[in-house]
Amino acid sequence: MATLAELWAVWEKISRRRPLVHCITNPVTVNDCANVLLAAGARPFMAAHPDEVEEVQLHADALVINLGAISQLDSIGKAARRAVACGHPIIVDPVGVSASSLRRRSCIELLEEFHVACVRGNGAEIRALLSDTGTAAGVDADEETAAAEVASALARRHGCTVVSSGAVDAVTDGRRAFGVSNGDAMMTRVTGMGCMLSSLLGAAYAVESSPLAAAAVCAAVELSGELAAAGTRSARRGPAHFRDLFVDTLYSLDEAQFMGGAKYSEG
Ligand SMILES: Nc1ncnc2c1ncn2[C@@H]1O[C@H](COP(=O)(O)OP(=O)(O)OP(=O)(O)O)[C@@H](O)[C@H]1O
Ligand SMILES: Cc1ncsc1CCO
Numbered sequence: 001m002a003t004l005a006e007l008w009a010v011w012e013k014i015s016r017r018r019p020l021v022h023c024i025t026n027p028v029t030v031n032d033c034a035n036v037l038l039a040a041g042a043r044p045f046m047a048a049h050p051d052e053v054e055e056v057q058l059h060a061d062a063l064v065i066n067l068g069a070i071s072q073l074d075s076i077g078k079a080a081r082r083a084v085a086c087g088h089p090i091i092v093d094p095v096g097v098s099a100s101s102l103r104r105r106s107c108i109e110l111l112e113e114f115h116v117a118c119v120r121g122n123g124a125e126i127r128a129l130l131s132d133t134g135t136a137a138g139v140d141a142d143e144e145t146a147a148a149e150v151a152s153a154l155a156r157r158h159g160c161t162v163v164s165s166g167a168v169d170a171v172t173d174g175r176r177a178f179g180v181s182n183g184d185a186m187m188t189r190v191t192g193m194g195c196m197l198s199s200l201l202g203a204a205y206a207v208e209s210s211p212l213a214a215a216a217v218c219a220a221v222e223l224s225g226e227l228a229a230a231g232t233r234s235a236r237r238g239p240a241h242f243r244d245l246f247v248d249t250l251y252s253l254d255e256a257q258f259m260g261g262a263k264y265s266e267g
């Protein structure tokens with residue numbers, strides 16, 4: 001089992017190496033994604049024009065593709081091709097694939113055409129990618145077990161790591177499975193927590209391309225969410241305050257907080 005110290009080492013490496021993370025993402029959360037990357041010590045570049053993405057990718061260390069940028073499919077394909085040629089890890093956030101067949105089809109094509117290092121979606125999105133129809137592929141009474149199993153099947157199908165986020169984040173490459181159970185329901189009251197998580201996965205994979213990197217980011221994000229939610233409640237504030245406090249907490253997260261607070265398990 002990987003230790004918490006190994007996870008912290010990955011998180012800490014982001015601010016030492018300062019990877020350049022190229023994100024093709026949606027207009028709803030682009031600003032939040034850029035800001036959390038900066039807070040973690042990485043360097044964001046949000047570029048999506050089809051005539052520039054290949055050049056930008058050349059200078060980057062990772063590519064994050066968010067299917068919310070569905071109107072930029074041409075750019076997504078160009079950037080992915082260049083990322084593969086450069087050996088840069090690709091992270092895919094399948095936002096909305098459970099509600100839009102265009103997104104679902106495009107995402108599956110992407111996973112089939114390019115080697116993707118990590119797919120990060122919520123439980124419904126991960127399920128939709130596995131099913132042939134886009135509807136839920138078997139719902140277990142135990143939601144967490146079901147999410148982990150579906151994630152594992154998708155990971156094996158595409159030879160990638162899958163992060164299925166929710167109350168518990170399930171991380172798996174189809175062989176090893178990790179769970180991170182920090183977090184707070186307040187994280188669902190602001191848009192983009194998942195998009196931010198996926199962007200940070202780009203930074204982590206740039207410095208350590210392994211499922212361990214995914215577990216490290218889940219632990220840092222969820223623990224920051226948990227601490228920021230507690231701060232929000234004691235200040236008697238709401239989601240807008242939480243959003244700012246989350247960025248500040250992520251920025252200042254230290255080793256003692258991480259080692260004392262991360263709830264991580266393997267198997
Ligand atoms: N009920 C919950 N309790 C604790 N943490 C949660 C809960 N729901 C989500 N989270 C955390 O919030 C983060 C985002 O996960 P979520 O599954 O909500 O993403 P998402 O649906 O893709 O979000 P978005 O599309 O708005 O970006 C993850 O770190 C996850 O662990
Ligand atoms: C609300 C929303 N709609 C499309 S993308 C997005 C951000 C959350 O993923």
Ligand SMILES: [Mg+2]
Nearest residue numbers: 095122194195
């Ligand atoms: Mg999402």
